[in-house]
Amino acid sequence: MLAAGGAVVAVVGRRPDLLVIVAPLVVAALWGHLARPRVDVTGEARLGDTTMREGAVTGVRVSIDPPLPDLHGIALLAQAPWVERKPSSGIVELEQGTATLGVRSTRWGRRRVGTVSIALVSTWGSFRAGPVDLPDLECATLPVPASFDASAPTPHPRGIVGLNRSNRPGSGSEFNTIRRFHPGDRLRRIHWPVSMRTGALHVTSTFTDEDAHVVLLVDCLSDVGPREGIDGRPTSLDVTVRAAGAVSEHFLRSNDRLTLRTVGAAEVPVLGVGSGTNHLRRVLDTLAAISPATERRDSGERAIRGVDPNALCLVLSPLIDPTMVSLAHTLAMRGMTVVVVDTFPDHLVADPTSIYLALAWRMRLLSRDSEVHALRQRGVPVVPWRGPGSLDQVLRDIARRAAAPRIARR
Incomplete structure (x- = not known):
């Protein structure tokens, strides 16, 4: 267009110097037209690891097909929640038709990494494509199990293999x-x-x-606290999910059988009884699929249906919603061995900046203390989650109580 405009002005104005000036533009346009790709250029983005742990880093490899040598371009990864880009701008240059961006997932869950866009341009700018959005990439981020270990044996062993003494x-x-x-x-x-x-x-x-049978009941009815990811303060659901992963890893590595049930989360796959490393991977995948408070009408009856009466039931909950307290009472009334693991994070009530928030938490904690006291009066131990050794004393007490003599009718 510049060459044609300059040629018209040169003819009308009788300016041959303008023809000399626009001649290189004509040569560049003809060269670009002859050298432009004769095939459709397509782009592809591929994630290095579709499943990773919190805080892990993987790469997004972007490539164009065919990889033409005279094409230059850039790839842009859009910003997504809980995903850090490396470089932080999310822009890299395509070299020889390929580029790699680093991504780091900072919170567990299933999410989209971000939209990848590519823009291509040939030498002298005679050919340009894009920016074009490639299909979104999805990944599953497994929760990092908290540090946990228990030296006490699991009560009520009933299986044929395991590490618990009968x-x-x-x-x-x-x-x-x-x-x-x-x-x-x-x-x-x-x-x-x-x-x-x-x-x-x-x-x-x-x-x-x-081996013993362990049933985990995970409270997904609420997620309280600032969501800061693996590098910040955990929410109540962060503590619950990571504690569930740590407890599952401990018992499954001890060859015990484990069942995972969730309360308050929709579209979570039902996980049956299993043992071993493969079952641990299924447990972590199930925990990563949790979306909090997506099924508010869940009373928990479906979660405790068909539970083995000889199983050890661990209820992991911050005890904010009264539904989990009712479930613990129901399991205790059925004569089952129940332990409530309190996953309430202490930092939620440690911020004195808001007077009204502190007053609201004080009122709720008073009601929560009465619910915990009622559980203990029924004989259900409530143990705060403190990492390694959290369940040692209560498991020893349960094993000692199971071995104690009982009054029976003759």
Whole structure:
């Protein structure tokens, strides 16, 4: 257009110098037209890891097809919640048709990483495409399990494999007694010092090792607190989800069976009984799919339906919604072993800047203390979540109570 306009002005005004000035523009336009791509240029964005942990970094690889050498361009990754871009501007230059952007997920959940846009231009600007938006990329961010360990055994072991000592003799690793040799005993169990002293074969007997069934009830009815991600202060649901992941990892690595149920979250897949590392991955995927307060009418009856009566029920809740307190009472009335893990973050009431907010929290905490007292009066222990060792004392007390003599009718 500049060359044509300059040529018209040169002819009308009889200015041959203008023809000399616009001649390079004509050459550049003809060169660009002859050298422009004859095929459709398409772009593709691919995420390095579609599943990652909180705080992990992965890459978004952007490429164009075909990778023409005379094309230059940039790729832009739009800003998305809980996603940090590297570089922070989200803009990188395409080199030889490819570019890589770094992304870091700062909070658990399933979300879109962001829209990737590309813009291409050829030499001398004779060809340009875009900006074009590529299909959105989705990823699942698994919660980072909090630090947790328990030295106390799991009560009520009923399975056939595991690391919990049973009260009945059998094949295991815990020493029971030394007795006479019976047909079928293994030769490696022979206790030679006693056998040589008595003149008869004696063997060492052990207690059998069994696995227990653990049921996790996760409170998804609310998410209170500032959402600052992995680098900031956790919300009540952050503490609950990370505690659930830590407890699941501990029990599943001990070969126990585990069931996960959620209350107050819609479209969360039902997770049955399982054990092992693969089941731990399914548990973390289920926790990542939680959307808080998406099913406010959930009373929890579906979550506790069909629960094994011999299972250890761990209710993880900040005890803000009375629904979880009612569920704990219901499970206790059915004679089940229930432990409530209090996941209320202390920093929610530590901000004295707002007088009215502090007064509201004081009133709610007074009501919450009465609910906790009612649970303890019923015999349901309420344990604050403090990481490693949080459940040691209560699990020992439950195991001691289960082994205590009981009055029975004859």
